[in-house]
Structures are given as structure tokens and as C-alpha cells.
Amino acid sequence: MSYIIGIDLGGTKIATILSDMQGNIIKRVEEATNAHEGQDAVIERIKETVYKVLDPGKDIVGIGIGSPGPLDLENGVVLKTPNLKWDNVPIRDILEEEFGITTYLENDANAAAAGEYRFGAGKGARNLIYITVSTGIGSGIIIEGKVYRGAHGIAGELGHTIIDPNGPICGCGQHGCLEAFASGTGLARRAILELQLGVESIIRELVEGDLQKVTARTLEDAALKGDEFARNMWESTGDYLGIGMTNVINFLDPEMIIIGGGVSKAGELLFEPMRRSIKKRAIESAASKVKIVPAALGKDVGTLGAISVVIEALEAK
Ligand SMILES: [Zn+2]
Structure with missing residues (x-):
């Protein structure tokens, strides 16, 4: 059985889930973003939430992350984002390097649309x-x-x-x-x-x-x-x-x-x-x-949206 990790990166909180392909949530963690601590601290916090839901015994086929824009989708980069105070963060490559799992970045509204379409x-x-x-x-x-x-x-x-x-x-x-x-x-x-x-x-x-x-x-x-x-x-x-x-x-x-x-x-x-x-x-x-x-989907729209982005990308392959 295959599993996906979905991350909802917001200005106030980071929510991360482990889900199966049907959108059943197996594990969920939530942390305050604390954007004022700077982008490096927030990147570390995102990684921590992924480690908390990561299950080495499970076949994880992708990580999806929904983020406020503007984004460079092609290169997986969060550009200058006022509510995160980020400046050109290659978040896709950072997560792929850390976890060795193919990662997909999407803007939060697109991800939410994908989530409501598939599961909501x-x-x-x-x-x-x-x-x-x-x-x-x-x-x-x-x-x-x-x-x-x-x-x-x-x-x-x-x-x-x-x-x-x-x-x-x-x-x-x-x-x-x-x-x-x-x-x-x-x-x-x-x-x-x-x-x-x-x-x-x-x-x-x-x-x-x-x-x-x-x-x-x-x-x-x-x-x-x-x-x-x-x-x-x-x-x-x-x-x-x-x-x-x-x-x-x-x-x-x-x-x-x-x-x-x-x-x-x-x-x-x-x-x-x-x-x-x-x-x-x-x-x-x-x-x-x-x-x-x-x-x-209520409060899960962001995370299930990120999951949906991964499923859509896998289906397109
Ligand atoms: Zn306007």
C-alpha cells in the first residue's frame, strides 16, 4: 500500500499529515509557524513535522506542500512571500534532499481546490x-x-x-x-x-x-x-x-x-x-x-489538498 505526506504551510500554522491514497489521515501534527523567527527556523520546523508523521515501515510515494504565493512552480521555489517573510526558498529541493522522496510544491488555493475536488x-x-x-x-x-x-x-x-x-x-x-x-x-x-x-x-x-x-x-x-x-x-x-x-x-x-x-x-x-x-x-x-x-474539508483542506496535488502528479505519469 502507498502513502503520501501532505504539508499545509501557512502564515500562522504548519499542519502535516500522513495519508493513504484515499485521503484517510493516519497521522496529523500541527505547529505554530512563528514566521518572525526567520525562514531557516521555519524550514527546520517543517522538517520536524515531516519526521513526526514519517513511518519508515510504509511506502511513501510523495510529499506535497501547499504554500502561500507567489511561487516559482517549475523550480519548486517560494518567492518573496509577505506572510511567511521568505525570500526565494527552494523548498521542493530542500525537502527532497532531506527525505529522498519526490516532492511537489503548489500554491495554497490551487491545492485546496484539488483537495475539495478529490475528497470534498x-x-x-x-x-x-x-x-x-x-x-x-x-x-x-x-x-x-x-x-x-x-x-x-x-x-x-x-x-x-x-x-x-x-x-x-x-x-x-x-x-x-x-x-x-x-x-x-x-x-x-x-x-x-x-x-x-x-x-x-x-x-x-x-x-x-x-x-x-x-x-x-x-x-x-x-x-x-x-x-x-x-x-x-x-x-x-x-x-x-x-x-x-x-x-x-x-x-x-x-x-x-x-x-x-x-x-x-x-x-x-x-x-x-x-x-x-x-x-x-x-x-x-x-x-x-x-x-x-x-x-x-474544514481544517484539513490544506493538507488533503497537498495530498491531492501528489496524486494528480502521479496520475499524470
Ligand atoms: Zn488587488
Whole structure:
């Protein structure tokens, strides 16, 4: 029997699993990334997590690692990555040298898409988009069962598609990216601006007057307590996401769109206006058939995604 090691490298934690080819997790370890300690310390920590799940008695056919981008996929290098504070780390070769096991590097959103496709909400679909809505917005594209990376590994940067050139400034330097409106950070920032202008809301009490503490979570709490301003903020966020997804639907006509990430846990507060926005805007014959579903893999999406990347590579051989 063959086994795979999957690593989910994130800005806050490193999760590593040993799994069989069916995605059954045999061992799982998790460590804080502590990126502030520098790249060498984090690389050592990644190796330690692999040693902890490594079972010398088992036939391990590959290691997969999902990492925040930008990456040089061809050469297995993590380029300048702000949330890891890494600078050109050849992580694929480092792990191959350490463990003598073929290693595959993939960006985290692509890996998550591959994981949901193979083991999660996308089982049975051949063409799907996975969208993660958290501090940013990322996405992965699966076409005919395979991750679509584009000519330069950039495909899937849905968060930086522009939905209003006069919109708020985005972390990438452009104005009006989907992420600037509808990510957790974008939602909080839009809410803070209106609260500063004096809109009525219980949010001020929830953050004890400190508006800088407002997050997507605060807006969720307030909306569930019936706060009208907070409900309107979720309404507009769902609408903006619906605009982003309408563009995806009209352009790619996927079978399914899977929504994951921390902000998606707001559930119907987000999904209801999002579905309405798509219904109102997208080409009807595609919009009426596309399935829009929440992600299914939860906290294992990153590690099972990394496993899926290895399986896809092995299948292609
Ligand atoms: Zn942007």
C-alpha cells in the first residue's frame, strides 16, 4: 500500500499529515509557524513535522506542500512571500534532499481546490472553481479534473479581478479588486468607514468603542443580533462576491463553485445575497445550473489538498 505526506504551510500554522491514497489521515501534527523567527527556523520546523508523521515501515510515494504565493512552480521555489517573510526558498529541493522522496510544491488555493475536488464537496464534478474568502480572496480552478495554473502559474487570482476601477485601494496597489470589497479585511474596512461617519449600529458597543477592533466576526455577531447596518454590510458583501462569481460563471461555465475560508462560515448571511446577486446578473442557462456549495474539508483542506496535488502528479505519469 502507498502513502503520501501532505504539508499545509501557512502564515500562522504548519499542519502535516500522513495519508493513504484515499485521503484517510493516519497521522496529523500541527505547529505554530512563528514566521518572525526567520525562514531557516521555519524550514527546520517543517522538517520536524515531516519526521513526526514519517513511518519508515510504509511506502511513501510523495510529499506535497501547499504554500502561500507567489511561487516559482517549475523550480519548486517560494518567492518573496509577505506572510511567511521568505525570500526565494527552494523548498521542493530542500525537502527532497532531506527525505529522498519526490516532492511537489503548489500554491495554497490551487491545492485546496484539488483537495475539495478529490475528497470534498467537489467529488463527482469535473470542472469547478474553489474560492476561499478569508483575510484575502483566493481561488483555484479545476478543469477536466486537473488544476489549471495558466501560462505563468498566476491563474486563479480571482481576488485581484477588478469589479470597480473607482473602488477602494487593494493590497496589490490597484483600485476596486474583488478582495478590496468582499474579503474579511475589505468588509471590515468598509464597515469602519461608515461607522466613522456615524451610522447607527451596536458594533460600537461590541468593540467597546475601538473601531479598529472591527472584524468580519464582529459583523457576523452584530448581524445575528439583528443589527440592521451589519445585515446590510453582509448584503453588500454577498452582492460583491456574486459579481465576482458572475464573471467566473459567464467566463468559464463551471459545474460547481465551492466556497471556503473563514468568512464563509457566516453561512446564509453571505450565501443568500450571493446567490441572489448571481441569479440577477449571470447568464441564466449557466447560473440556473451551477451548484454553489460550502467547502467540506474544514481544517484539513490544506493538507488533503497537498495530498491531492501528489496524486494528480502521479496520475499524470
Ligand atoms: Zn488587488
